[in-house]
Amino acid sequence: MTSTEQLRAGKGTRTTTATPPAAAGSRGRWLALSVLVLAVLLVAVDATVLGLATPFLSEDLQPSGAQLLWIGDVYSFVIAGLLVSMGSLGDRIGRKRLLLTGAVAFGAVSVLNAYATSPEMMIVARALLGVAGATLMPSTLALIRNIFQDPKERSLAIGIWGAAASAGAAVGPVVGGFLLNHFWWGSVFLINLPVMALLVLVGVKLLPESKNPVAGPWDLPSVGLSLVGVIGLVYAVKETAAYGPTAQAGVAALLGAGALWLFVRRQLTLPAPLLDMRLFRHRGFSGAVLADLLTVFGLSGLVFFLSQFLQLVQGRDPLEAGLAELPAALGAVATGLLAGRAARRFSVRSVVTGGLAAIGLALGALALIDQDSGYPVLGAALLVVGVGAGFSFTVTADVILSSVPKEQAGSASAVSETAYELGAALGIALLGSIVTGVYRGFPVPEGVPAPVAEAAHESLGGAVEAAGTLPGGAGEQLAAAAQGAFVDGLHMASLVGAAVLLATAVAAWFLLRGQQLADHVEH
Structure with a gap:
């Protein structure tokens, strides 16, 4: 997010931005929030549709295993590297302007993704989408922190913001599945265009501008x-x-x-740094950031491969696979709206620790599924993942924003979003590499030509396609061996993710000790 109106160290100068008229009244605040929700939906939908499109993309572009991982994680790499910088840019040119510029760029680059004709072009297009996403994302949490002065209202606003991300995760696979059943894989990126258009048209009218008038030069x-x-x-x-x-x-x-x-x-x-490193002196802030990073790490790599499991191992069509992932998003939406109230009634650390532990146990349960597992087991595990994520993510976002003065909301938001994207990139890289490494070790049945075996070892999509070129039993044996190896890799990644989440739950219990959410309006 942005490094907003800061208390300038050693100079005693406090920079502020007056609350814009659009945000002054209750109606204006909530209408402005609706625009920020659209921005979150835009990014969440894009992130989730890629997993469903991966088998079709693999068949068309024929990427190698390494190229497929790059297609999946270069977006998060670039966003993680640029969020702090783009947040600082928003300080200087205005968060509203940065948000709307990012929305236009995001829509335009989505077209480039949709019409990519090679793995290399797709990787470049995804990287450019990351640049656009880095300009789009920083304003949302910082604007919420400045628009909503009442802590309880702000907790609800953050809950709605988080629920929107989960709703995007739910809408993305379902809409993407429908499109993949009727159109080519590139169509899943074009759904960004109407959301972008609505965001820009509504945001111009409703969203208040906010920036730091003395932020200093962009370094x-x-x-x-x-x-x-x-x-x-x-x-x-x-x-x-x-x-x-x-x-x-x-x-x-x-x-x-x-x-x-x-x-x-x-x-x-620097007198006006891109990121105020003093924020990390606050134990609650550092604990919440660490919890976010490791939670996303544990989830992202597994989620990236779950759509492939549902389609290429269990044989579901894209729409069915999208619907199968709904429980996670529904659980996160429901608990995200209740998380602030729960943290005030019980405690921040109990809600966050409980949420993290629930995710860890659910990921461990996913290590028990196989090709023939019925949906109730998978659906129940995904529901628990969503419930845990809704509690932990919403409360940690609130902690990150409320643990610093509002003049530093932008810097705090930048760290929060960077941790999220960095966790996603590392999760796909490490857990994805575990899946890929285990998968590549499967023995190819006798009689399979070397070029076919090589293609099968590159990716599960390549193996299923290659199996279709072989006669009778040989093709079935190759597909079965590849699917079995993929499930073994998924089991290993699930166990590693579970271990990371359970360890994070223990760390959060100690780091968030004594942390509370504010109850009164700041003056």
Whole structure:
């Protein structure tokens, strides 16, 4: 998000932005929130439809296993590297302007994704979509923090904001499944266009402008360092997980770590930094950020491959697969709206810890499913995942915003969103690499030609397609071996994700000790 009106260190100058007329009344506040909800829907829908489209995309573009992972995670890589920088840019040009500009760019680049003709073009298009997403996302939480002054109203607004992301996760697969049943895979990206158009048309009228009038210059060296640092480190992790330690991964790790070290040093010396590093001195803030990062890490890699399991292993059509994933989103919507009230009645750490533990146990249960498992087991596990995520994500977002002065809401929001996207990128890279690594080890039945075997080992989609080219029993044996190996990889990733979530629950119990949500309007 944005690094908004800050208390400038050592100068005693407090920069503020007056509440715009559009947000002054109760009706104006909630109408403005509806626009921010559209922005969240836009990003959530795009993230979820890709998983459903992956088998069709694989068949058409024929990416390698590594290219398929890049298609899945380069979007999050770029967003994670640019969020803080784009949030700082929003401080300078205005959050409303940045949000609407990002919406237009997001829609335009979605067209490029829809009509990609090669794996390389698709990876570039997804990276550009990440740039657009980084300009679109930063304003939402920071604007909520500044528009809603009453803490209880703000908790509800954050709950609605989080529920919108979950609703997008629900709408995306269902709408995407319908489109994939009737049109080509590129159509799933074109659903961004009507949402973008509505966002821009309504946002121009209803959304209040908010910016820091004395934010200082936009520091381009810091922008470059953050981008190189995040992408370098995540790339190194991804390559090491997929291929073991290599010189290339080592160079990327050193480059990324060095760039982030220089970034932190530079932020500590700038009078108007892109990211105020002092935010991390607050234990509740740091604990909530860590919980967000590791929760998304545990979920994202598994979710990325779940659609492939439903379609390519269990044989569901895209619409059926989308409907099968609904319980997670429905659970998150329901609990997200209740999370603030629950955290005030019980405690922040009990609600967050309980939510994280529920997700961990549900991921562990997913390690028990196989090709012939009935839907009730999978549906129940996904429902518990959604319930846990709704509680934990909503409360941690509230903690992150309420643990800093509103003048620093932008910086806090930037860290929150960066943790989310970085967790998603690392989750797909590491857990996805576990699935891929286990999958590639399956033995090919005798008599399968070498080129067919090579294609089958690249991805499950490639194996199913290759099996269709073989006569009779050979094709069935190849498909069965590939599907069995994919399920084994999914089991391993589920167990690793479960372990990460349960460990995060324990850490949150200690880090969020004594943390409370505010009850009164700040003055």
